[in-house]
Amino acid sequence: MIREIFMPALSSTMTEGKIVSWEKQEGDKVEKGETVVVVESDKADMDVESFYEGYLATIVVAAGNAAPVGEAIALLAESEAEIEAAKQQGAALATTAASPKTTPEPAAAGVSEVPPDQASETLSAPTQNGASSDAAPKKRDRLVVSPRARKLAKELKVDLNTLEGSGPYGRVVTQDIEAAAGKTPVSAAPAIASPTAIPAIPAAPTPHIAAPAAAAPAPQPLAQPAVSGQAVPLNTLQQAVVRNMMTSLQVPTYRVGYTIKTDALDQLYQQIKSKGVTMTGLLAKAVAVTLQKHPLLNASYLDNAIQYRSSINVAVAVAMPDGGLITPVLRSADQMDIYSLSRTWKDLVARSRSKQLQPEEYNSGTFTLSNLGMFGVDRFDAILPAGQGAILAIGGASPQVVATDDGLFGVKRQMQVNITCDHRIIYGADAAAFLRDLASLIENDSHSLTL
16 A cells, blocks of 8 residues: 655644655655654644654655645555555656745745545654654653754764753753764854844843843844845745734734833842843733733634633743744743743743744743843834734833922833734723733832742
8 A cells, every 4th residue: 555645734823844854765664653754844843753654665845845734745655565656656746746845944834734534644743752742742762853953963973872862851952962072052042022023133131121230232133144136035934924924914903002110120130030030031920910800911802702711821922043933932821930930931942942842832822922122122013913812012121210209300210011902802991901000010019920
């Protein structure tokens, strides 16, 4: 029997995938459950395993090319005698199929699933640890190596069998290869960014609002490669941003701004940052606690109804060094203590850089934060993410001369926040009430964030 291996749907927002690498070559024996191909979806590289035992007879879509979900990317022969027939069948598929994309960074994603009648013939869609994407992660008995780490190991001639992975669930990542080869790993966490900010940006340890007066100069966005007069194709993440933003433009939105004094929050941050607390964690916690009083701001529009959420999942926009944008999610942020929340955030950012986030770790947000304060931006508007009711844009804090309650003048640190809302379910008064309560929490009750 000859089976068609289809491009699997690795997430609910995927319509097309890019072949990163084939782990098996034509003619190789394939065991059931063995990794055959590495596929790049919207925001992660996934090892894909075979449901069946047989021989990889012919590869229809070569590494570096893309194919729609559900399209045949290879043929699997049950026996060696069927390999030649499978090759002829593969040649016919290659001539009738649309020409694949061959640009350095193609691939795309949208909203689709593998057709039900083809599901039994597709490869499984595992997570990076080999489990089904619908199952809880489990550590595999065999060595798990990220695609980039495997390629780097070949280049540096590092024996993978001698390594212990430092990635999630024992996964071997590029840093492990570099360390084994005697190189110093280069790491830099992505910086918080607005979904409207397309340029990739470097890391910043905390938002500008907590920076001392003598802070170092604001980081500069990473320069794009100088390719004068040429059109550079968007990579997978950048294409995902384009689609999400175009979808968002179909939603009627409005914006409400508010000025918040941050002196108390800055003071709290200085007291607890030595314990690993980040300003991002503090802001996310403050928003999550405020959302408890305003469940409508945590809801979304769905088929002429308001979809209220059972948990408060705060997504925070992060710009990737190689372009594109991802939103790691702090799930049930209101239920986490500030120390656990900050540790979770650091882990999410670190794994987002190596494309090791599980889909539910970047697509389950119910409310989004976007911050450009570390660049000296005092205010901006953010575009509403698809499937959410609101997003909060946070500008940087700076000292301002203000009138005090006793009628005198004083200096207070203030930041501007702007919230973008879906006007189909959230009205101006709802957004204003949320911002008022958020400001009250940050200005008058910041210490409660540590409880």
